[in-house]
Structure formats: C-alpha cells, structure tokens
Amino acid sequence: MKAALLTIGDEILIGQIVDTNSAWISKKLNEIGVKVEKILSIGDTAEEIKWAVNFLMSENDIVVVTGGLGPTKDDITKTVLCEIFDTKLVFNQQALDNINELLGKRNVPINKNNFNQAMVPEAATIFNNKRGTAPAMLFEKNNSYLISMPGVPCEMQYITETYLVPFVKEKFRINNVFHKTLLCSGIAESVLAEMLEDLEDSMPNYMKLAYLPALGFIRLRLSIYDYKPEYQGAVDKVLEEIRKLIGNKILAEEDLKPEIIIGNILKSQNKTICTAESCTGGRIASLLTSVPGSSQYFYGSVVSYDNSVKRNLLGVSSEDLESYGAVSQQVVEQMAKGALELLKTDYAVSVSGIAGPDGGTSEKPVGTVWIAVASKEKILSKKVQFFNDREINIRRATNTALAMMIHFIKGE
Secondary structure (H helix, E strand, O other), X not given: OEEEEEEEOHHHHOXXXXXXXXXXXXXXXXXXXXXXXXXXXXXXXXXXXXXXXXXHHHHOOEEEEEOOOOOOOOOOHHHHHHHHOOOOEEEOHHHHHHHHHHHHHOOOOOOHHHHHOOEEEOOOEEEOOOOOOOOEEEEEEOOEEEEEEOOOHHHHHHHXXXXXXXXXXXXXXXXXXXXXXXXXXXXXXXXXXXXXXXXXHHOOOOOEEEEEEOOXXXXXXXXXXXXXXXXXXXXXXXXXHHHHHHHHHEEEOOOXXXXXXXXXHHHHHOOOEEXXXXXXXXXXXXXXXXXXXXXXXXXXXXXXXXHHHHHHOOOOOHHHHHHHOOOOHHHHHHHHHHHHHHHOOOEEEEEEEOOOOOOOOOOOOOOEEEEEEEEOOOEEEEEEEOOOOHHHHHHHHHHHHHHHHHHHHOOO
C-alpha cells in the first residue's frame, strides 16, 4: 500500500516550528510495513488544502493530515474537508463530552470556540481525542482514505497509536518490512560508502543499504521492504561482511541513540558515570539524563566553564592551565580525573574546547576540542578539530564524546 503525509500550518513554512510529526508518523507506519511515499507541508489556505488533499488521495491508499483543527479562526481544515467530501458540519455529543471533561479537569470554562470543535463533518468517522479538544476524522473517497488529526504532537501520537495504526493493519494487506541499523562513528560517509561499494554491488536486488549521517555518527541501514524468512541467510551473510569491512567503526547494532546505548551498557555493568564539561556547557549530561532510568548510573556533572571552577572543583593544576591552556590534553585529563574523585563514579568524560566564533589562535583555532574518558584504571584522551560554527562545534564535540564513551566502557 502507499501512504502520504500532509502537514498544514503557516508556522511550519516560516520555520517557527519544526515538523517532527511527519518523522514520527512515518516511523510508526514503517514499523507495520507501510512505506510513506510523499510528505507535503502547506499553509493555512483553502486552495492549498484542496489541491494537496485531491492530489495525494489520487495517488495513495491513505493520506494522513495533521494541523488546522484548533479552535481559532485560522484553523480551517475541518471546513475545507467538508467541501472536498461534499458534506456538512453536525453536532457530535461525544466530542463535546470529551471537551467538557478535558477542560473541566483544568478548571477552564468552555466557550464558543470550544463548542465549535464539537461540530464535525457528517460523512466522517469520528475518533475521540483523549489528549485534546479536537477529534480526529476519517474520510473515504474512491477507495482512498484520509485521516485528519491535530498537529499537537502528544495528541497526534495518541490518535496514531490508538486509531490510525489499528485501522491500517485491519484494512490493508501489508508486506513485512525488515530493517537492521548499525550505528557507526569515526568515519566519513563517502569513505564508508567506498569501503562498502563492492558489497553493495553484490547484494541481492531485494536488499538496500542507506547511509544516514549526523554530526559525528552514521546510521547504516540494511532494508528489505517485502521480507521473507528465506532471505535471512543472505541478510546474515551481508551483515557479517559489513562487520569484517568496518568492524571497529561500529558502535552498536541497534537503532538507538548513543545516550541510550551508554545507559544500557552501564546498567548491564552496574557502573556509574559523570561528566566534566567546558565548551559543551552540560550538553552531554543533558543527553545522558534524557534517558528514563538514568538515575541508576548518572551521578552528576561539573560545568567548569571558567578556569577557576576547573581549579577549585576539579583540582586542575594552575601551572598546567598557565602553561598549556584550558584546551589541552593535560587539562582535559585532569578534569576527568577530578570528576571521578569528586563525584565517586566508575567512569567520567570531560570536554574542553574553543566553540567560537571567537577565542581561537593560530596554534588553537576555533573548533579545537580535547576530550577525555577515564576510569580509575585508565584514561584516554583525543584532540579533534572542527569548524567555525559554534552550535555545530558543540554538537560535534558532544557526539564525539558519546562515541568515545561507548568504545571505552565496552573495553574497545
């Protein structure tokens, strides 16, 4: 089957918000074997909505629409859908009961705009929204289906999991989808592709490799969109060949974020970790603590932005700060050792660098970063050189530190 996504909202087109909904819905549909063919974003105009809905429904079995269902005048999606599907708005008591319940819990009185959200297209199947005041609506036309849901992420996610996914699984015959993702680091995308070129050429035509680069990482995905059990032998053979070719560049054979991988390893080892950060400003600690259950292994962080904090809290030598500078192997290693001692953990990671845009010198240009990972028994440090963009430098330093941590705590 073929699916398409349509996001409605001027706020997306002007860059005021990022369309994370499409990525989330695509992932959920892909998990059940549905391949999204197109994703469109349009503004809040009737003409655009009509054109996009008619175009997408003419080419796809199901179209998922988000946005434009709020209680304000610029939310026109529901009215335009009535025109497209030749229907009218009618009162829905269940929708009003849901609105009263949700607003009542927050002691918010219902007003005219909220009441209007209980007016729904007569031709649509209505899905109750337990996360918000706007119900979702399912339409059918010429054997193609459209589901319209709110753009608020928590509401969209509830409706997708509660109604959309079960509907698709019941209504359509879906092929089995196979994905195997390897998280790689320490290698450029072009170099990785060159190393795997002969392997890609020899793979069966039902297999496909995809390269998904991020700052400091590459997710290498092997996909089969009509998977059959008899393909597993060929899959195992390809994966084994990939391991032989790039084994030391593979961080994990799971499609997980690095901070989750670190947490899983630490929990399995019953070990703890802390951070000492300068140029990353606590970014590493923030990622590590974004994982549910991180209190089992993460103890704390020292954001030692100023040299006085490096000296007074982490015990960095004043002489070394003077002789080598804050961005140096000597200092970053002392930061890691100091964090280990101060926070009493099994592992520590430290970062010190020049994020920019100023502060660089000819010897240490902007983008120079030192990173160290340490335990009580050993320490490993590395110098990396990034570019002139402050945000990118911080993100690259963070990701490089995460990759170093994974290798270190795995004993590689």
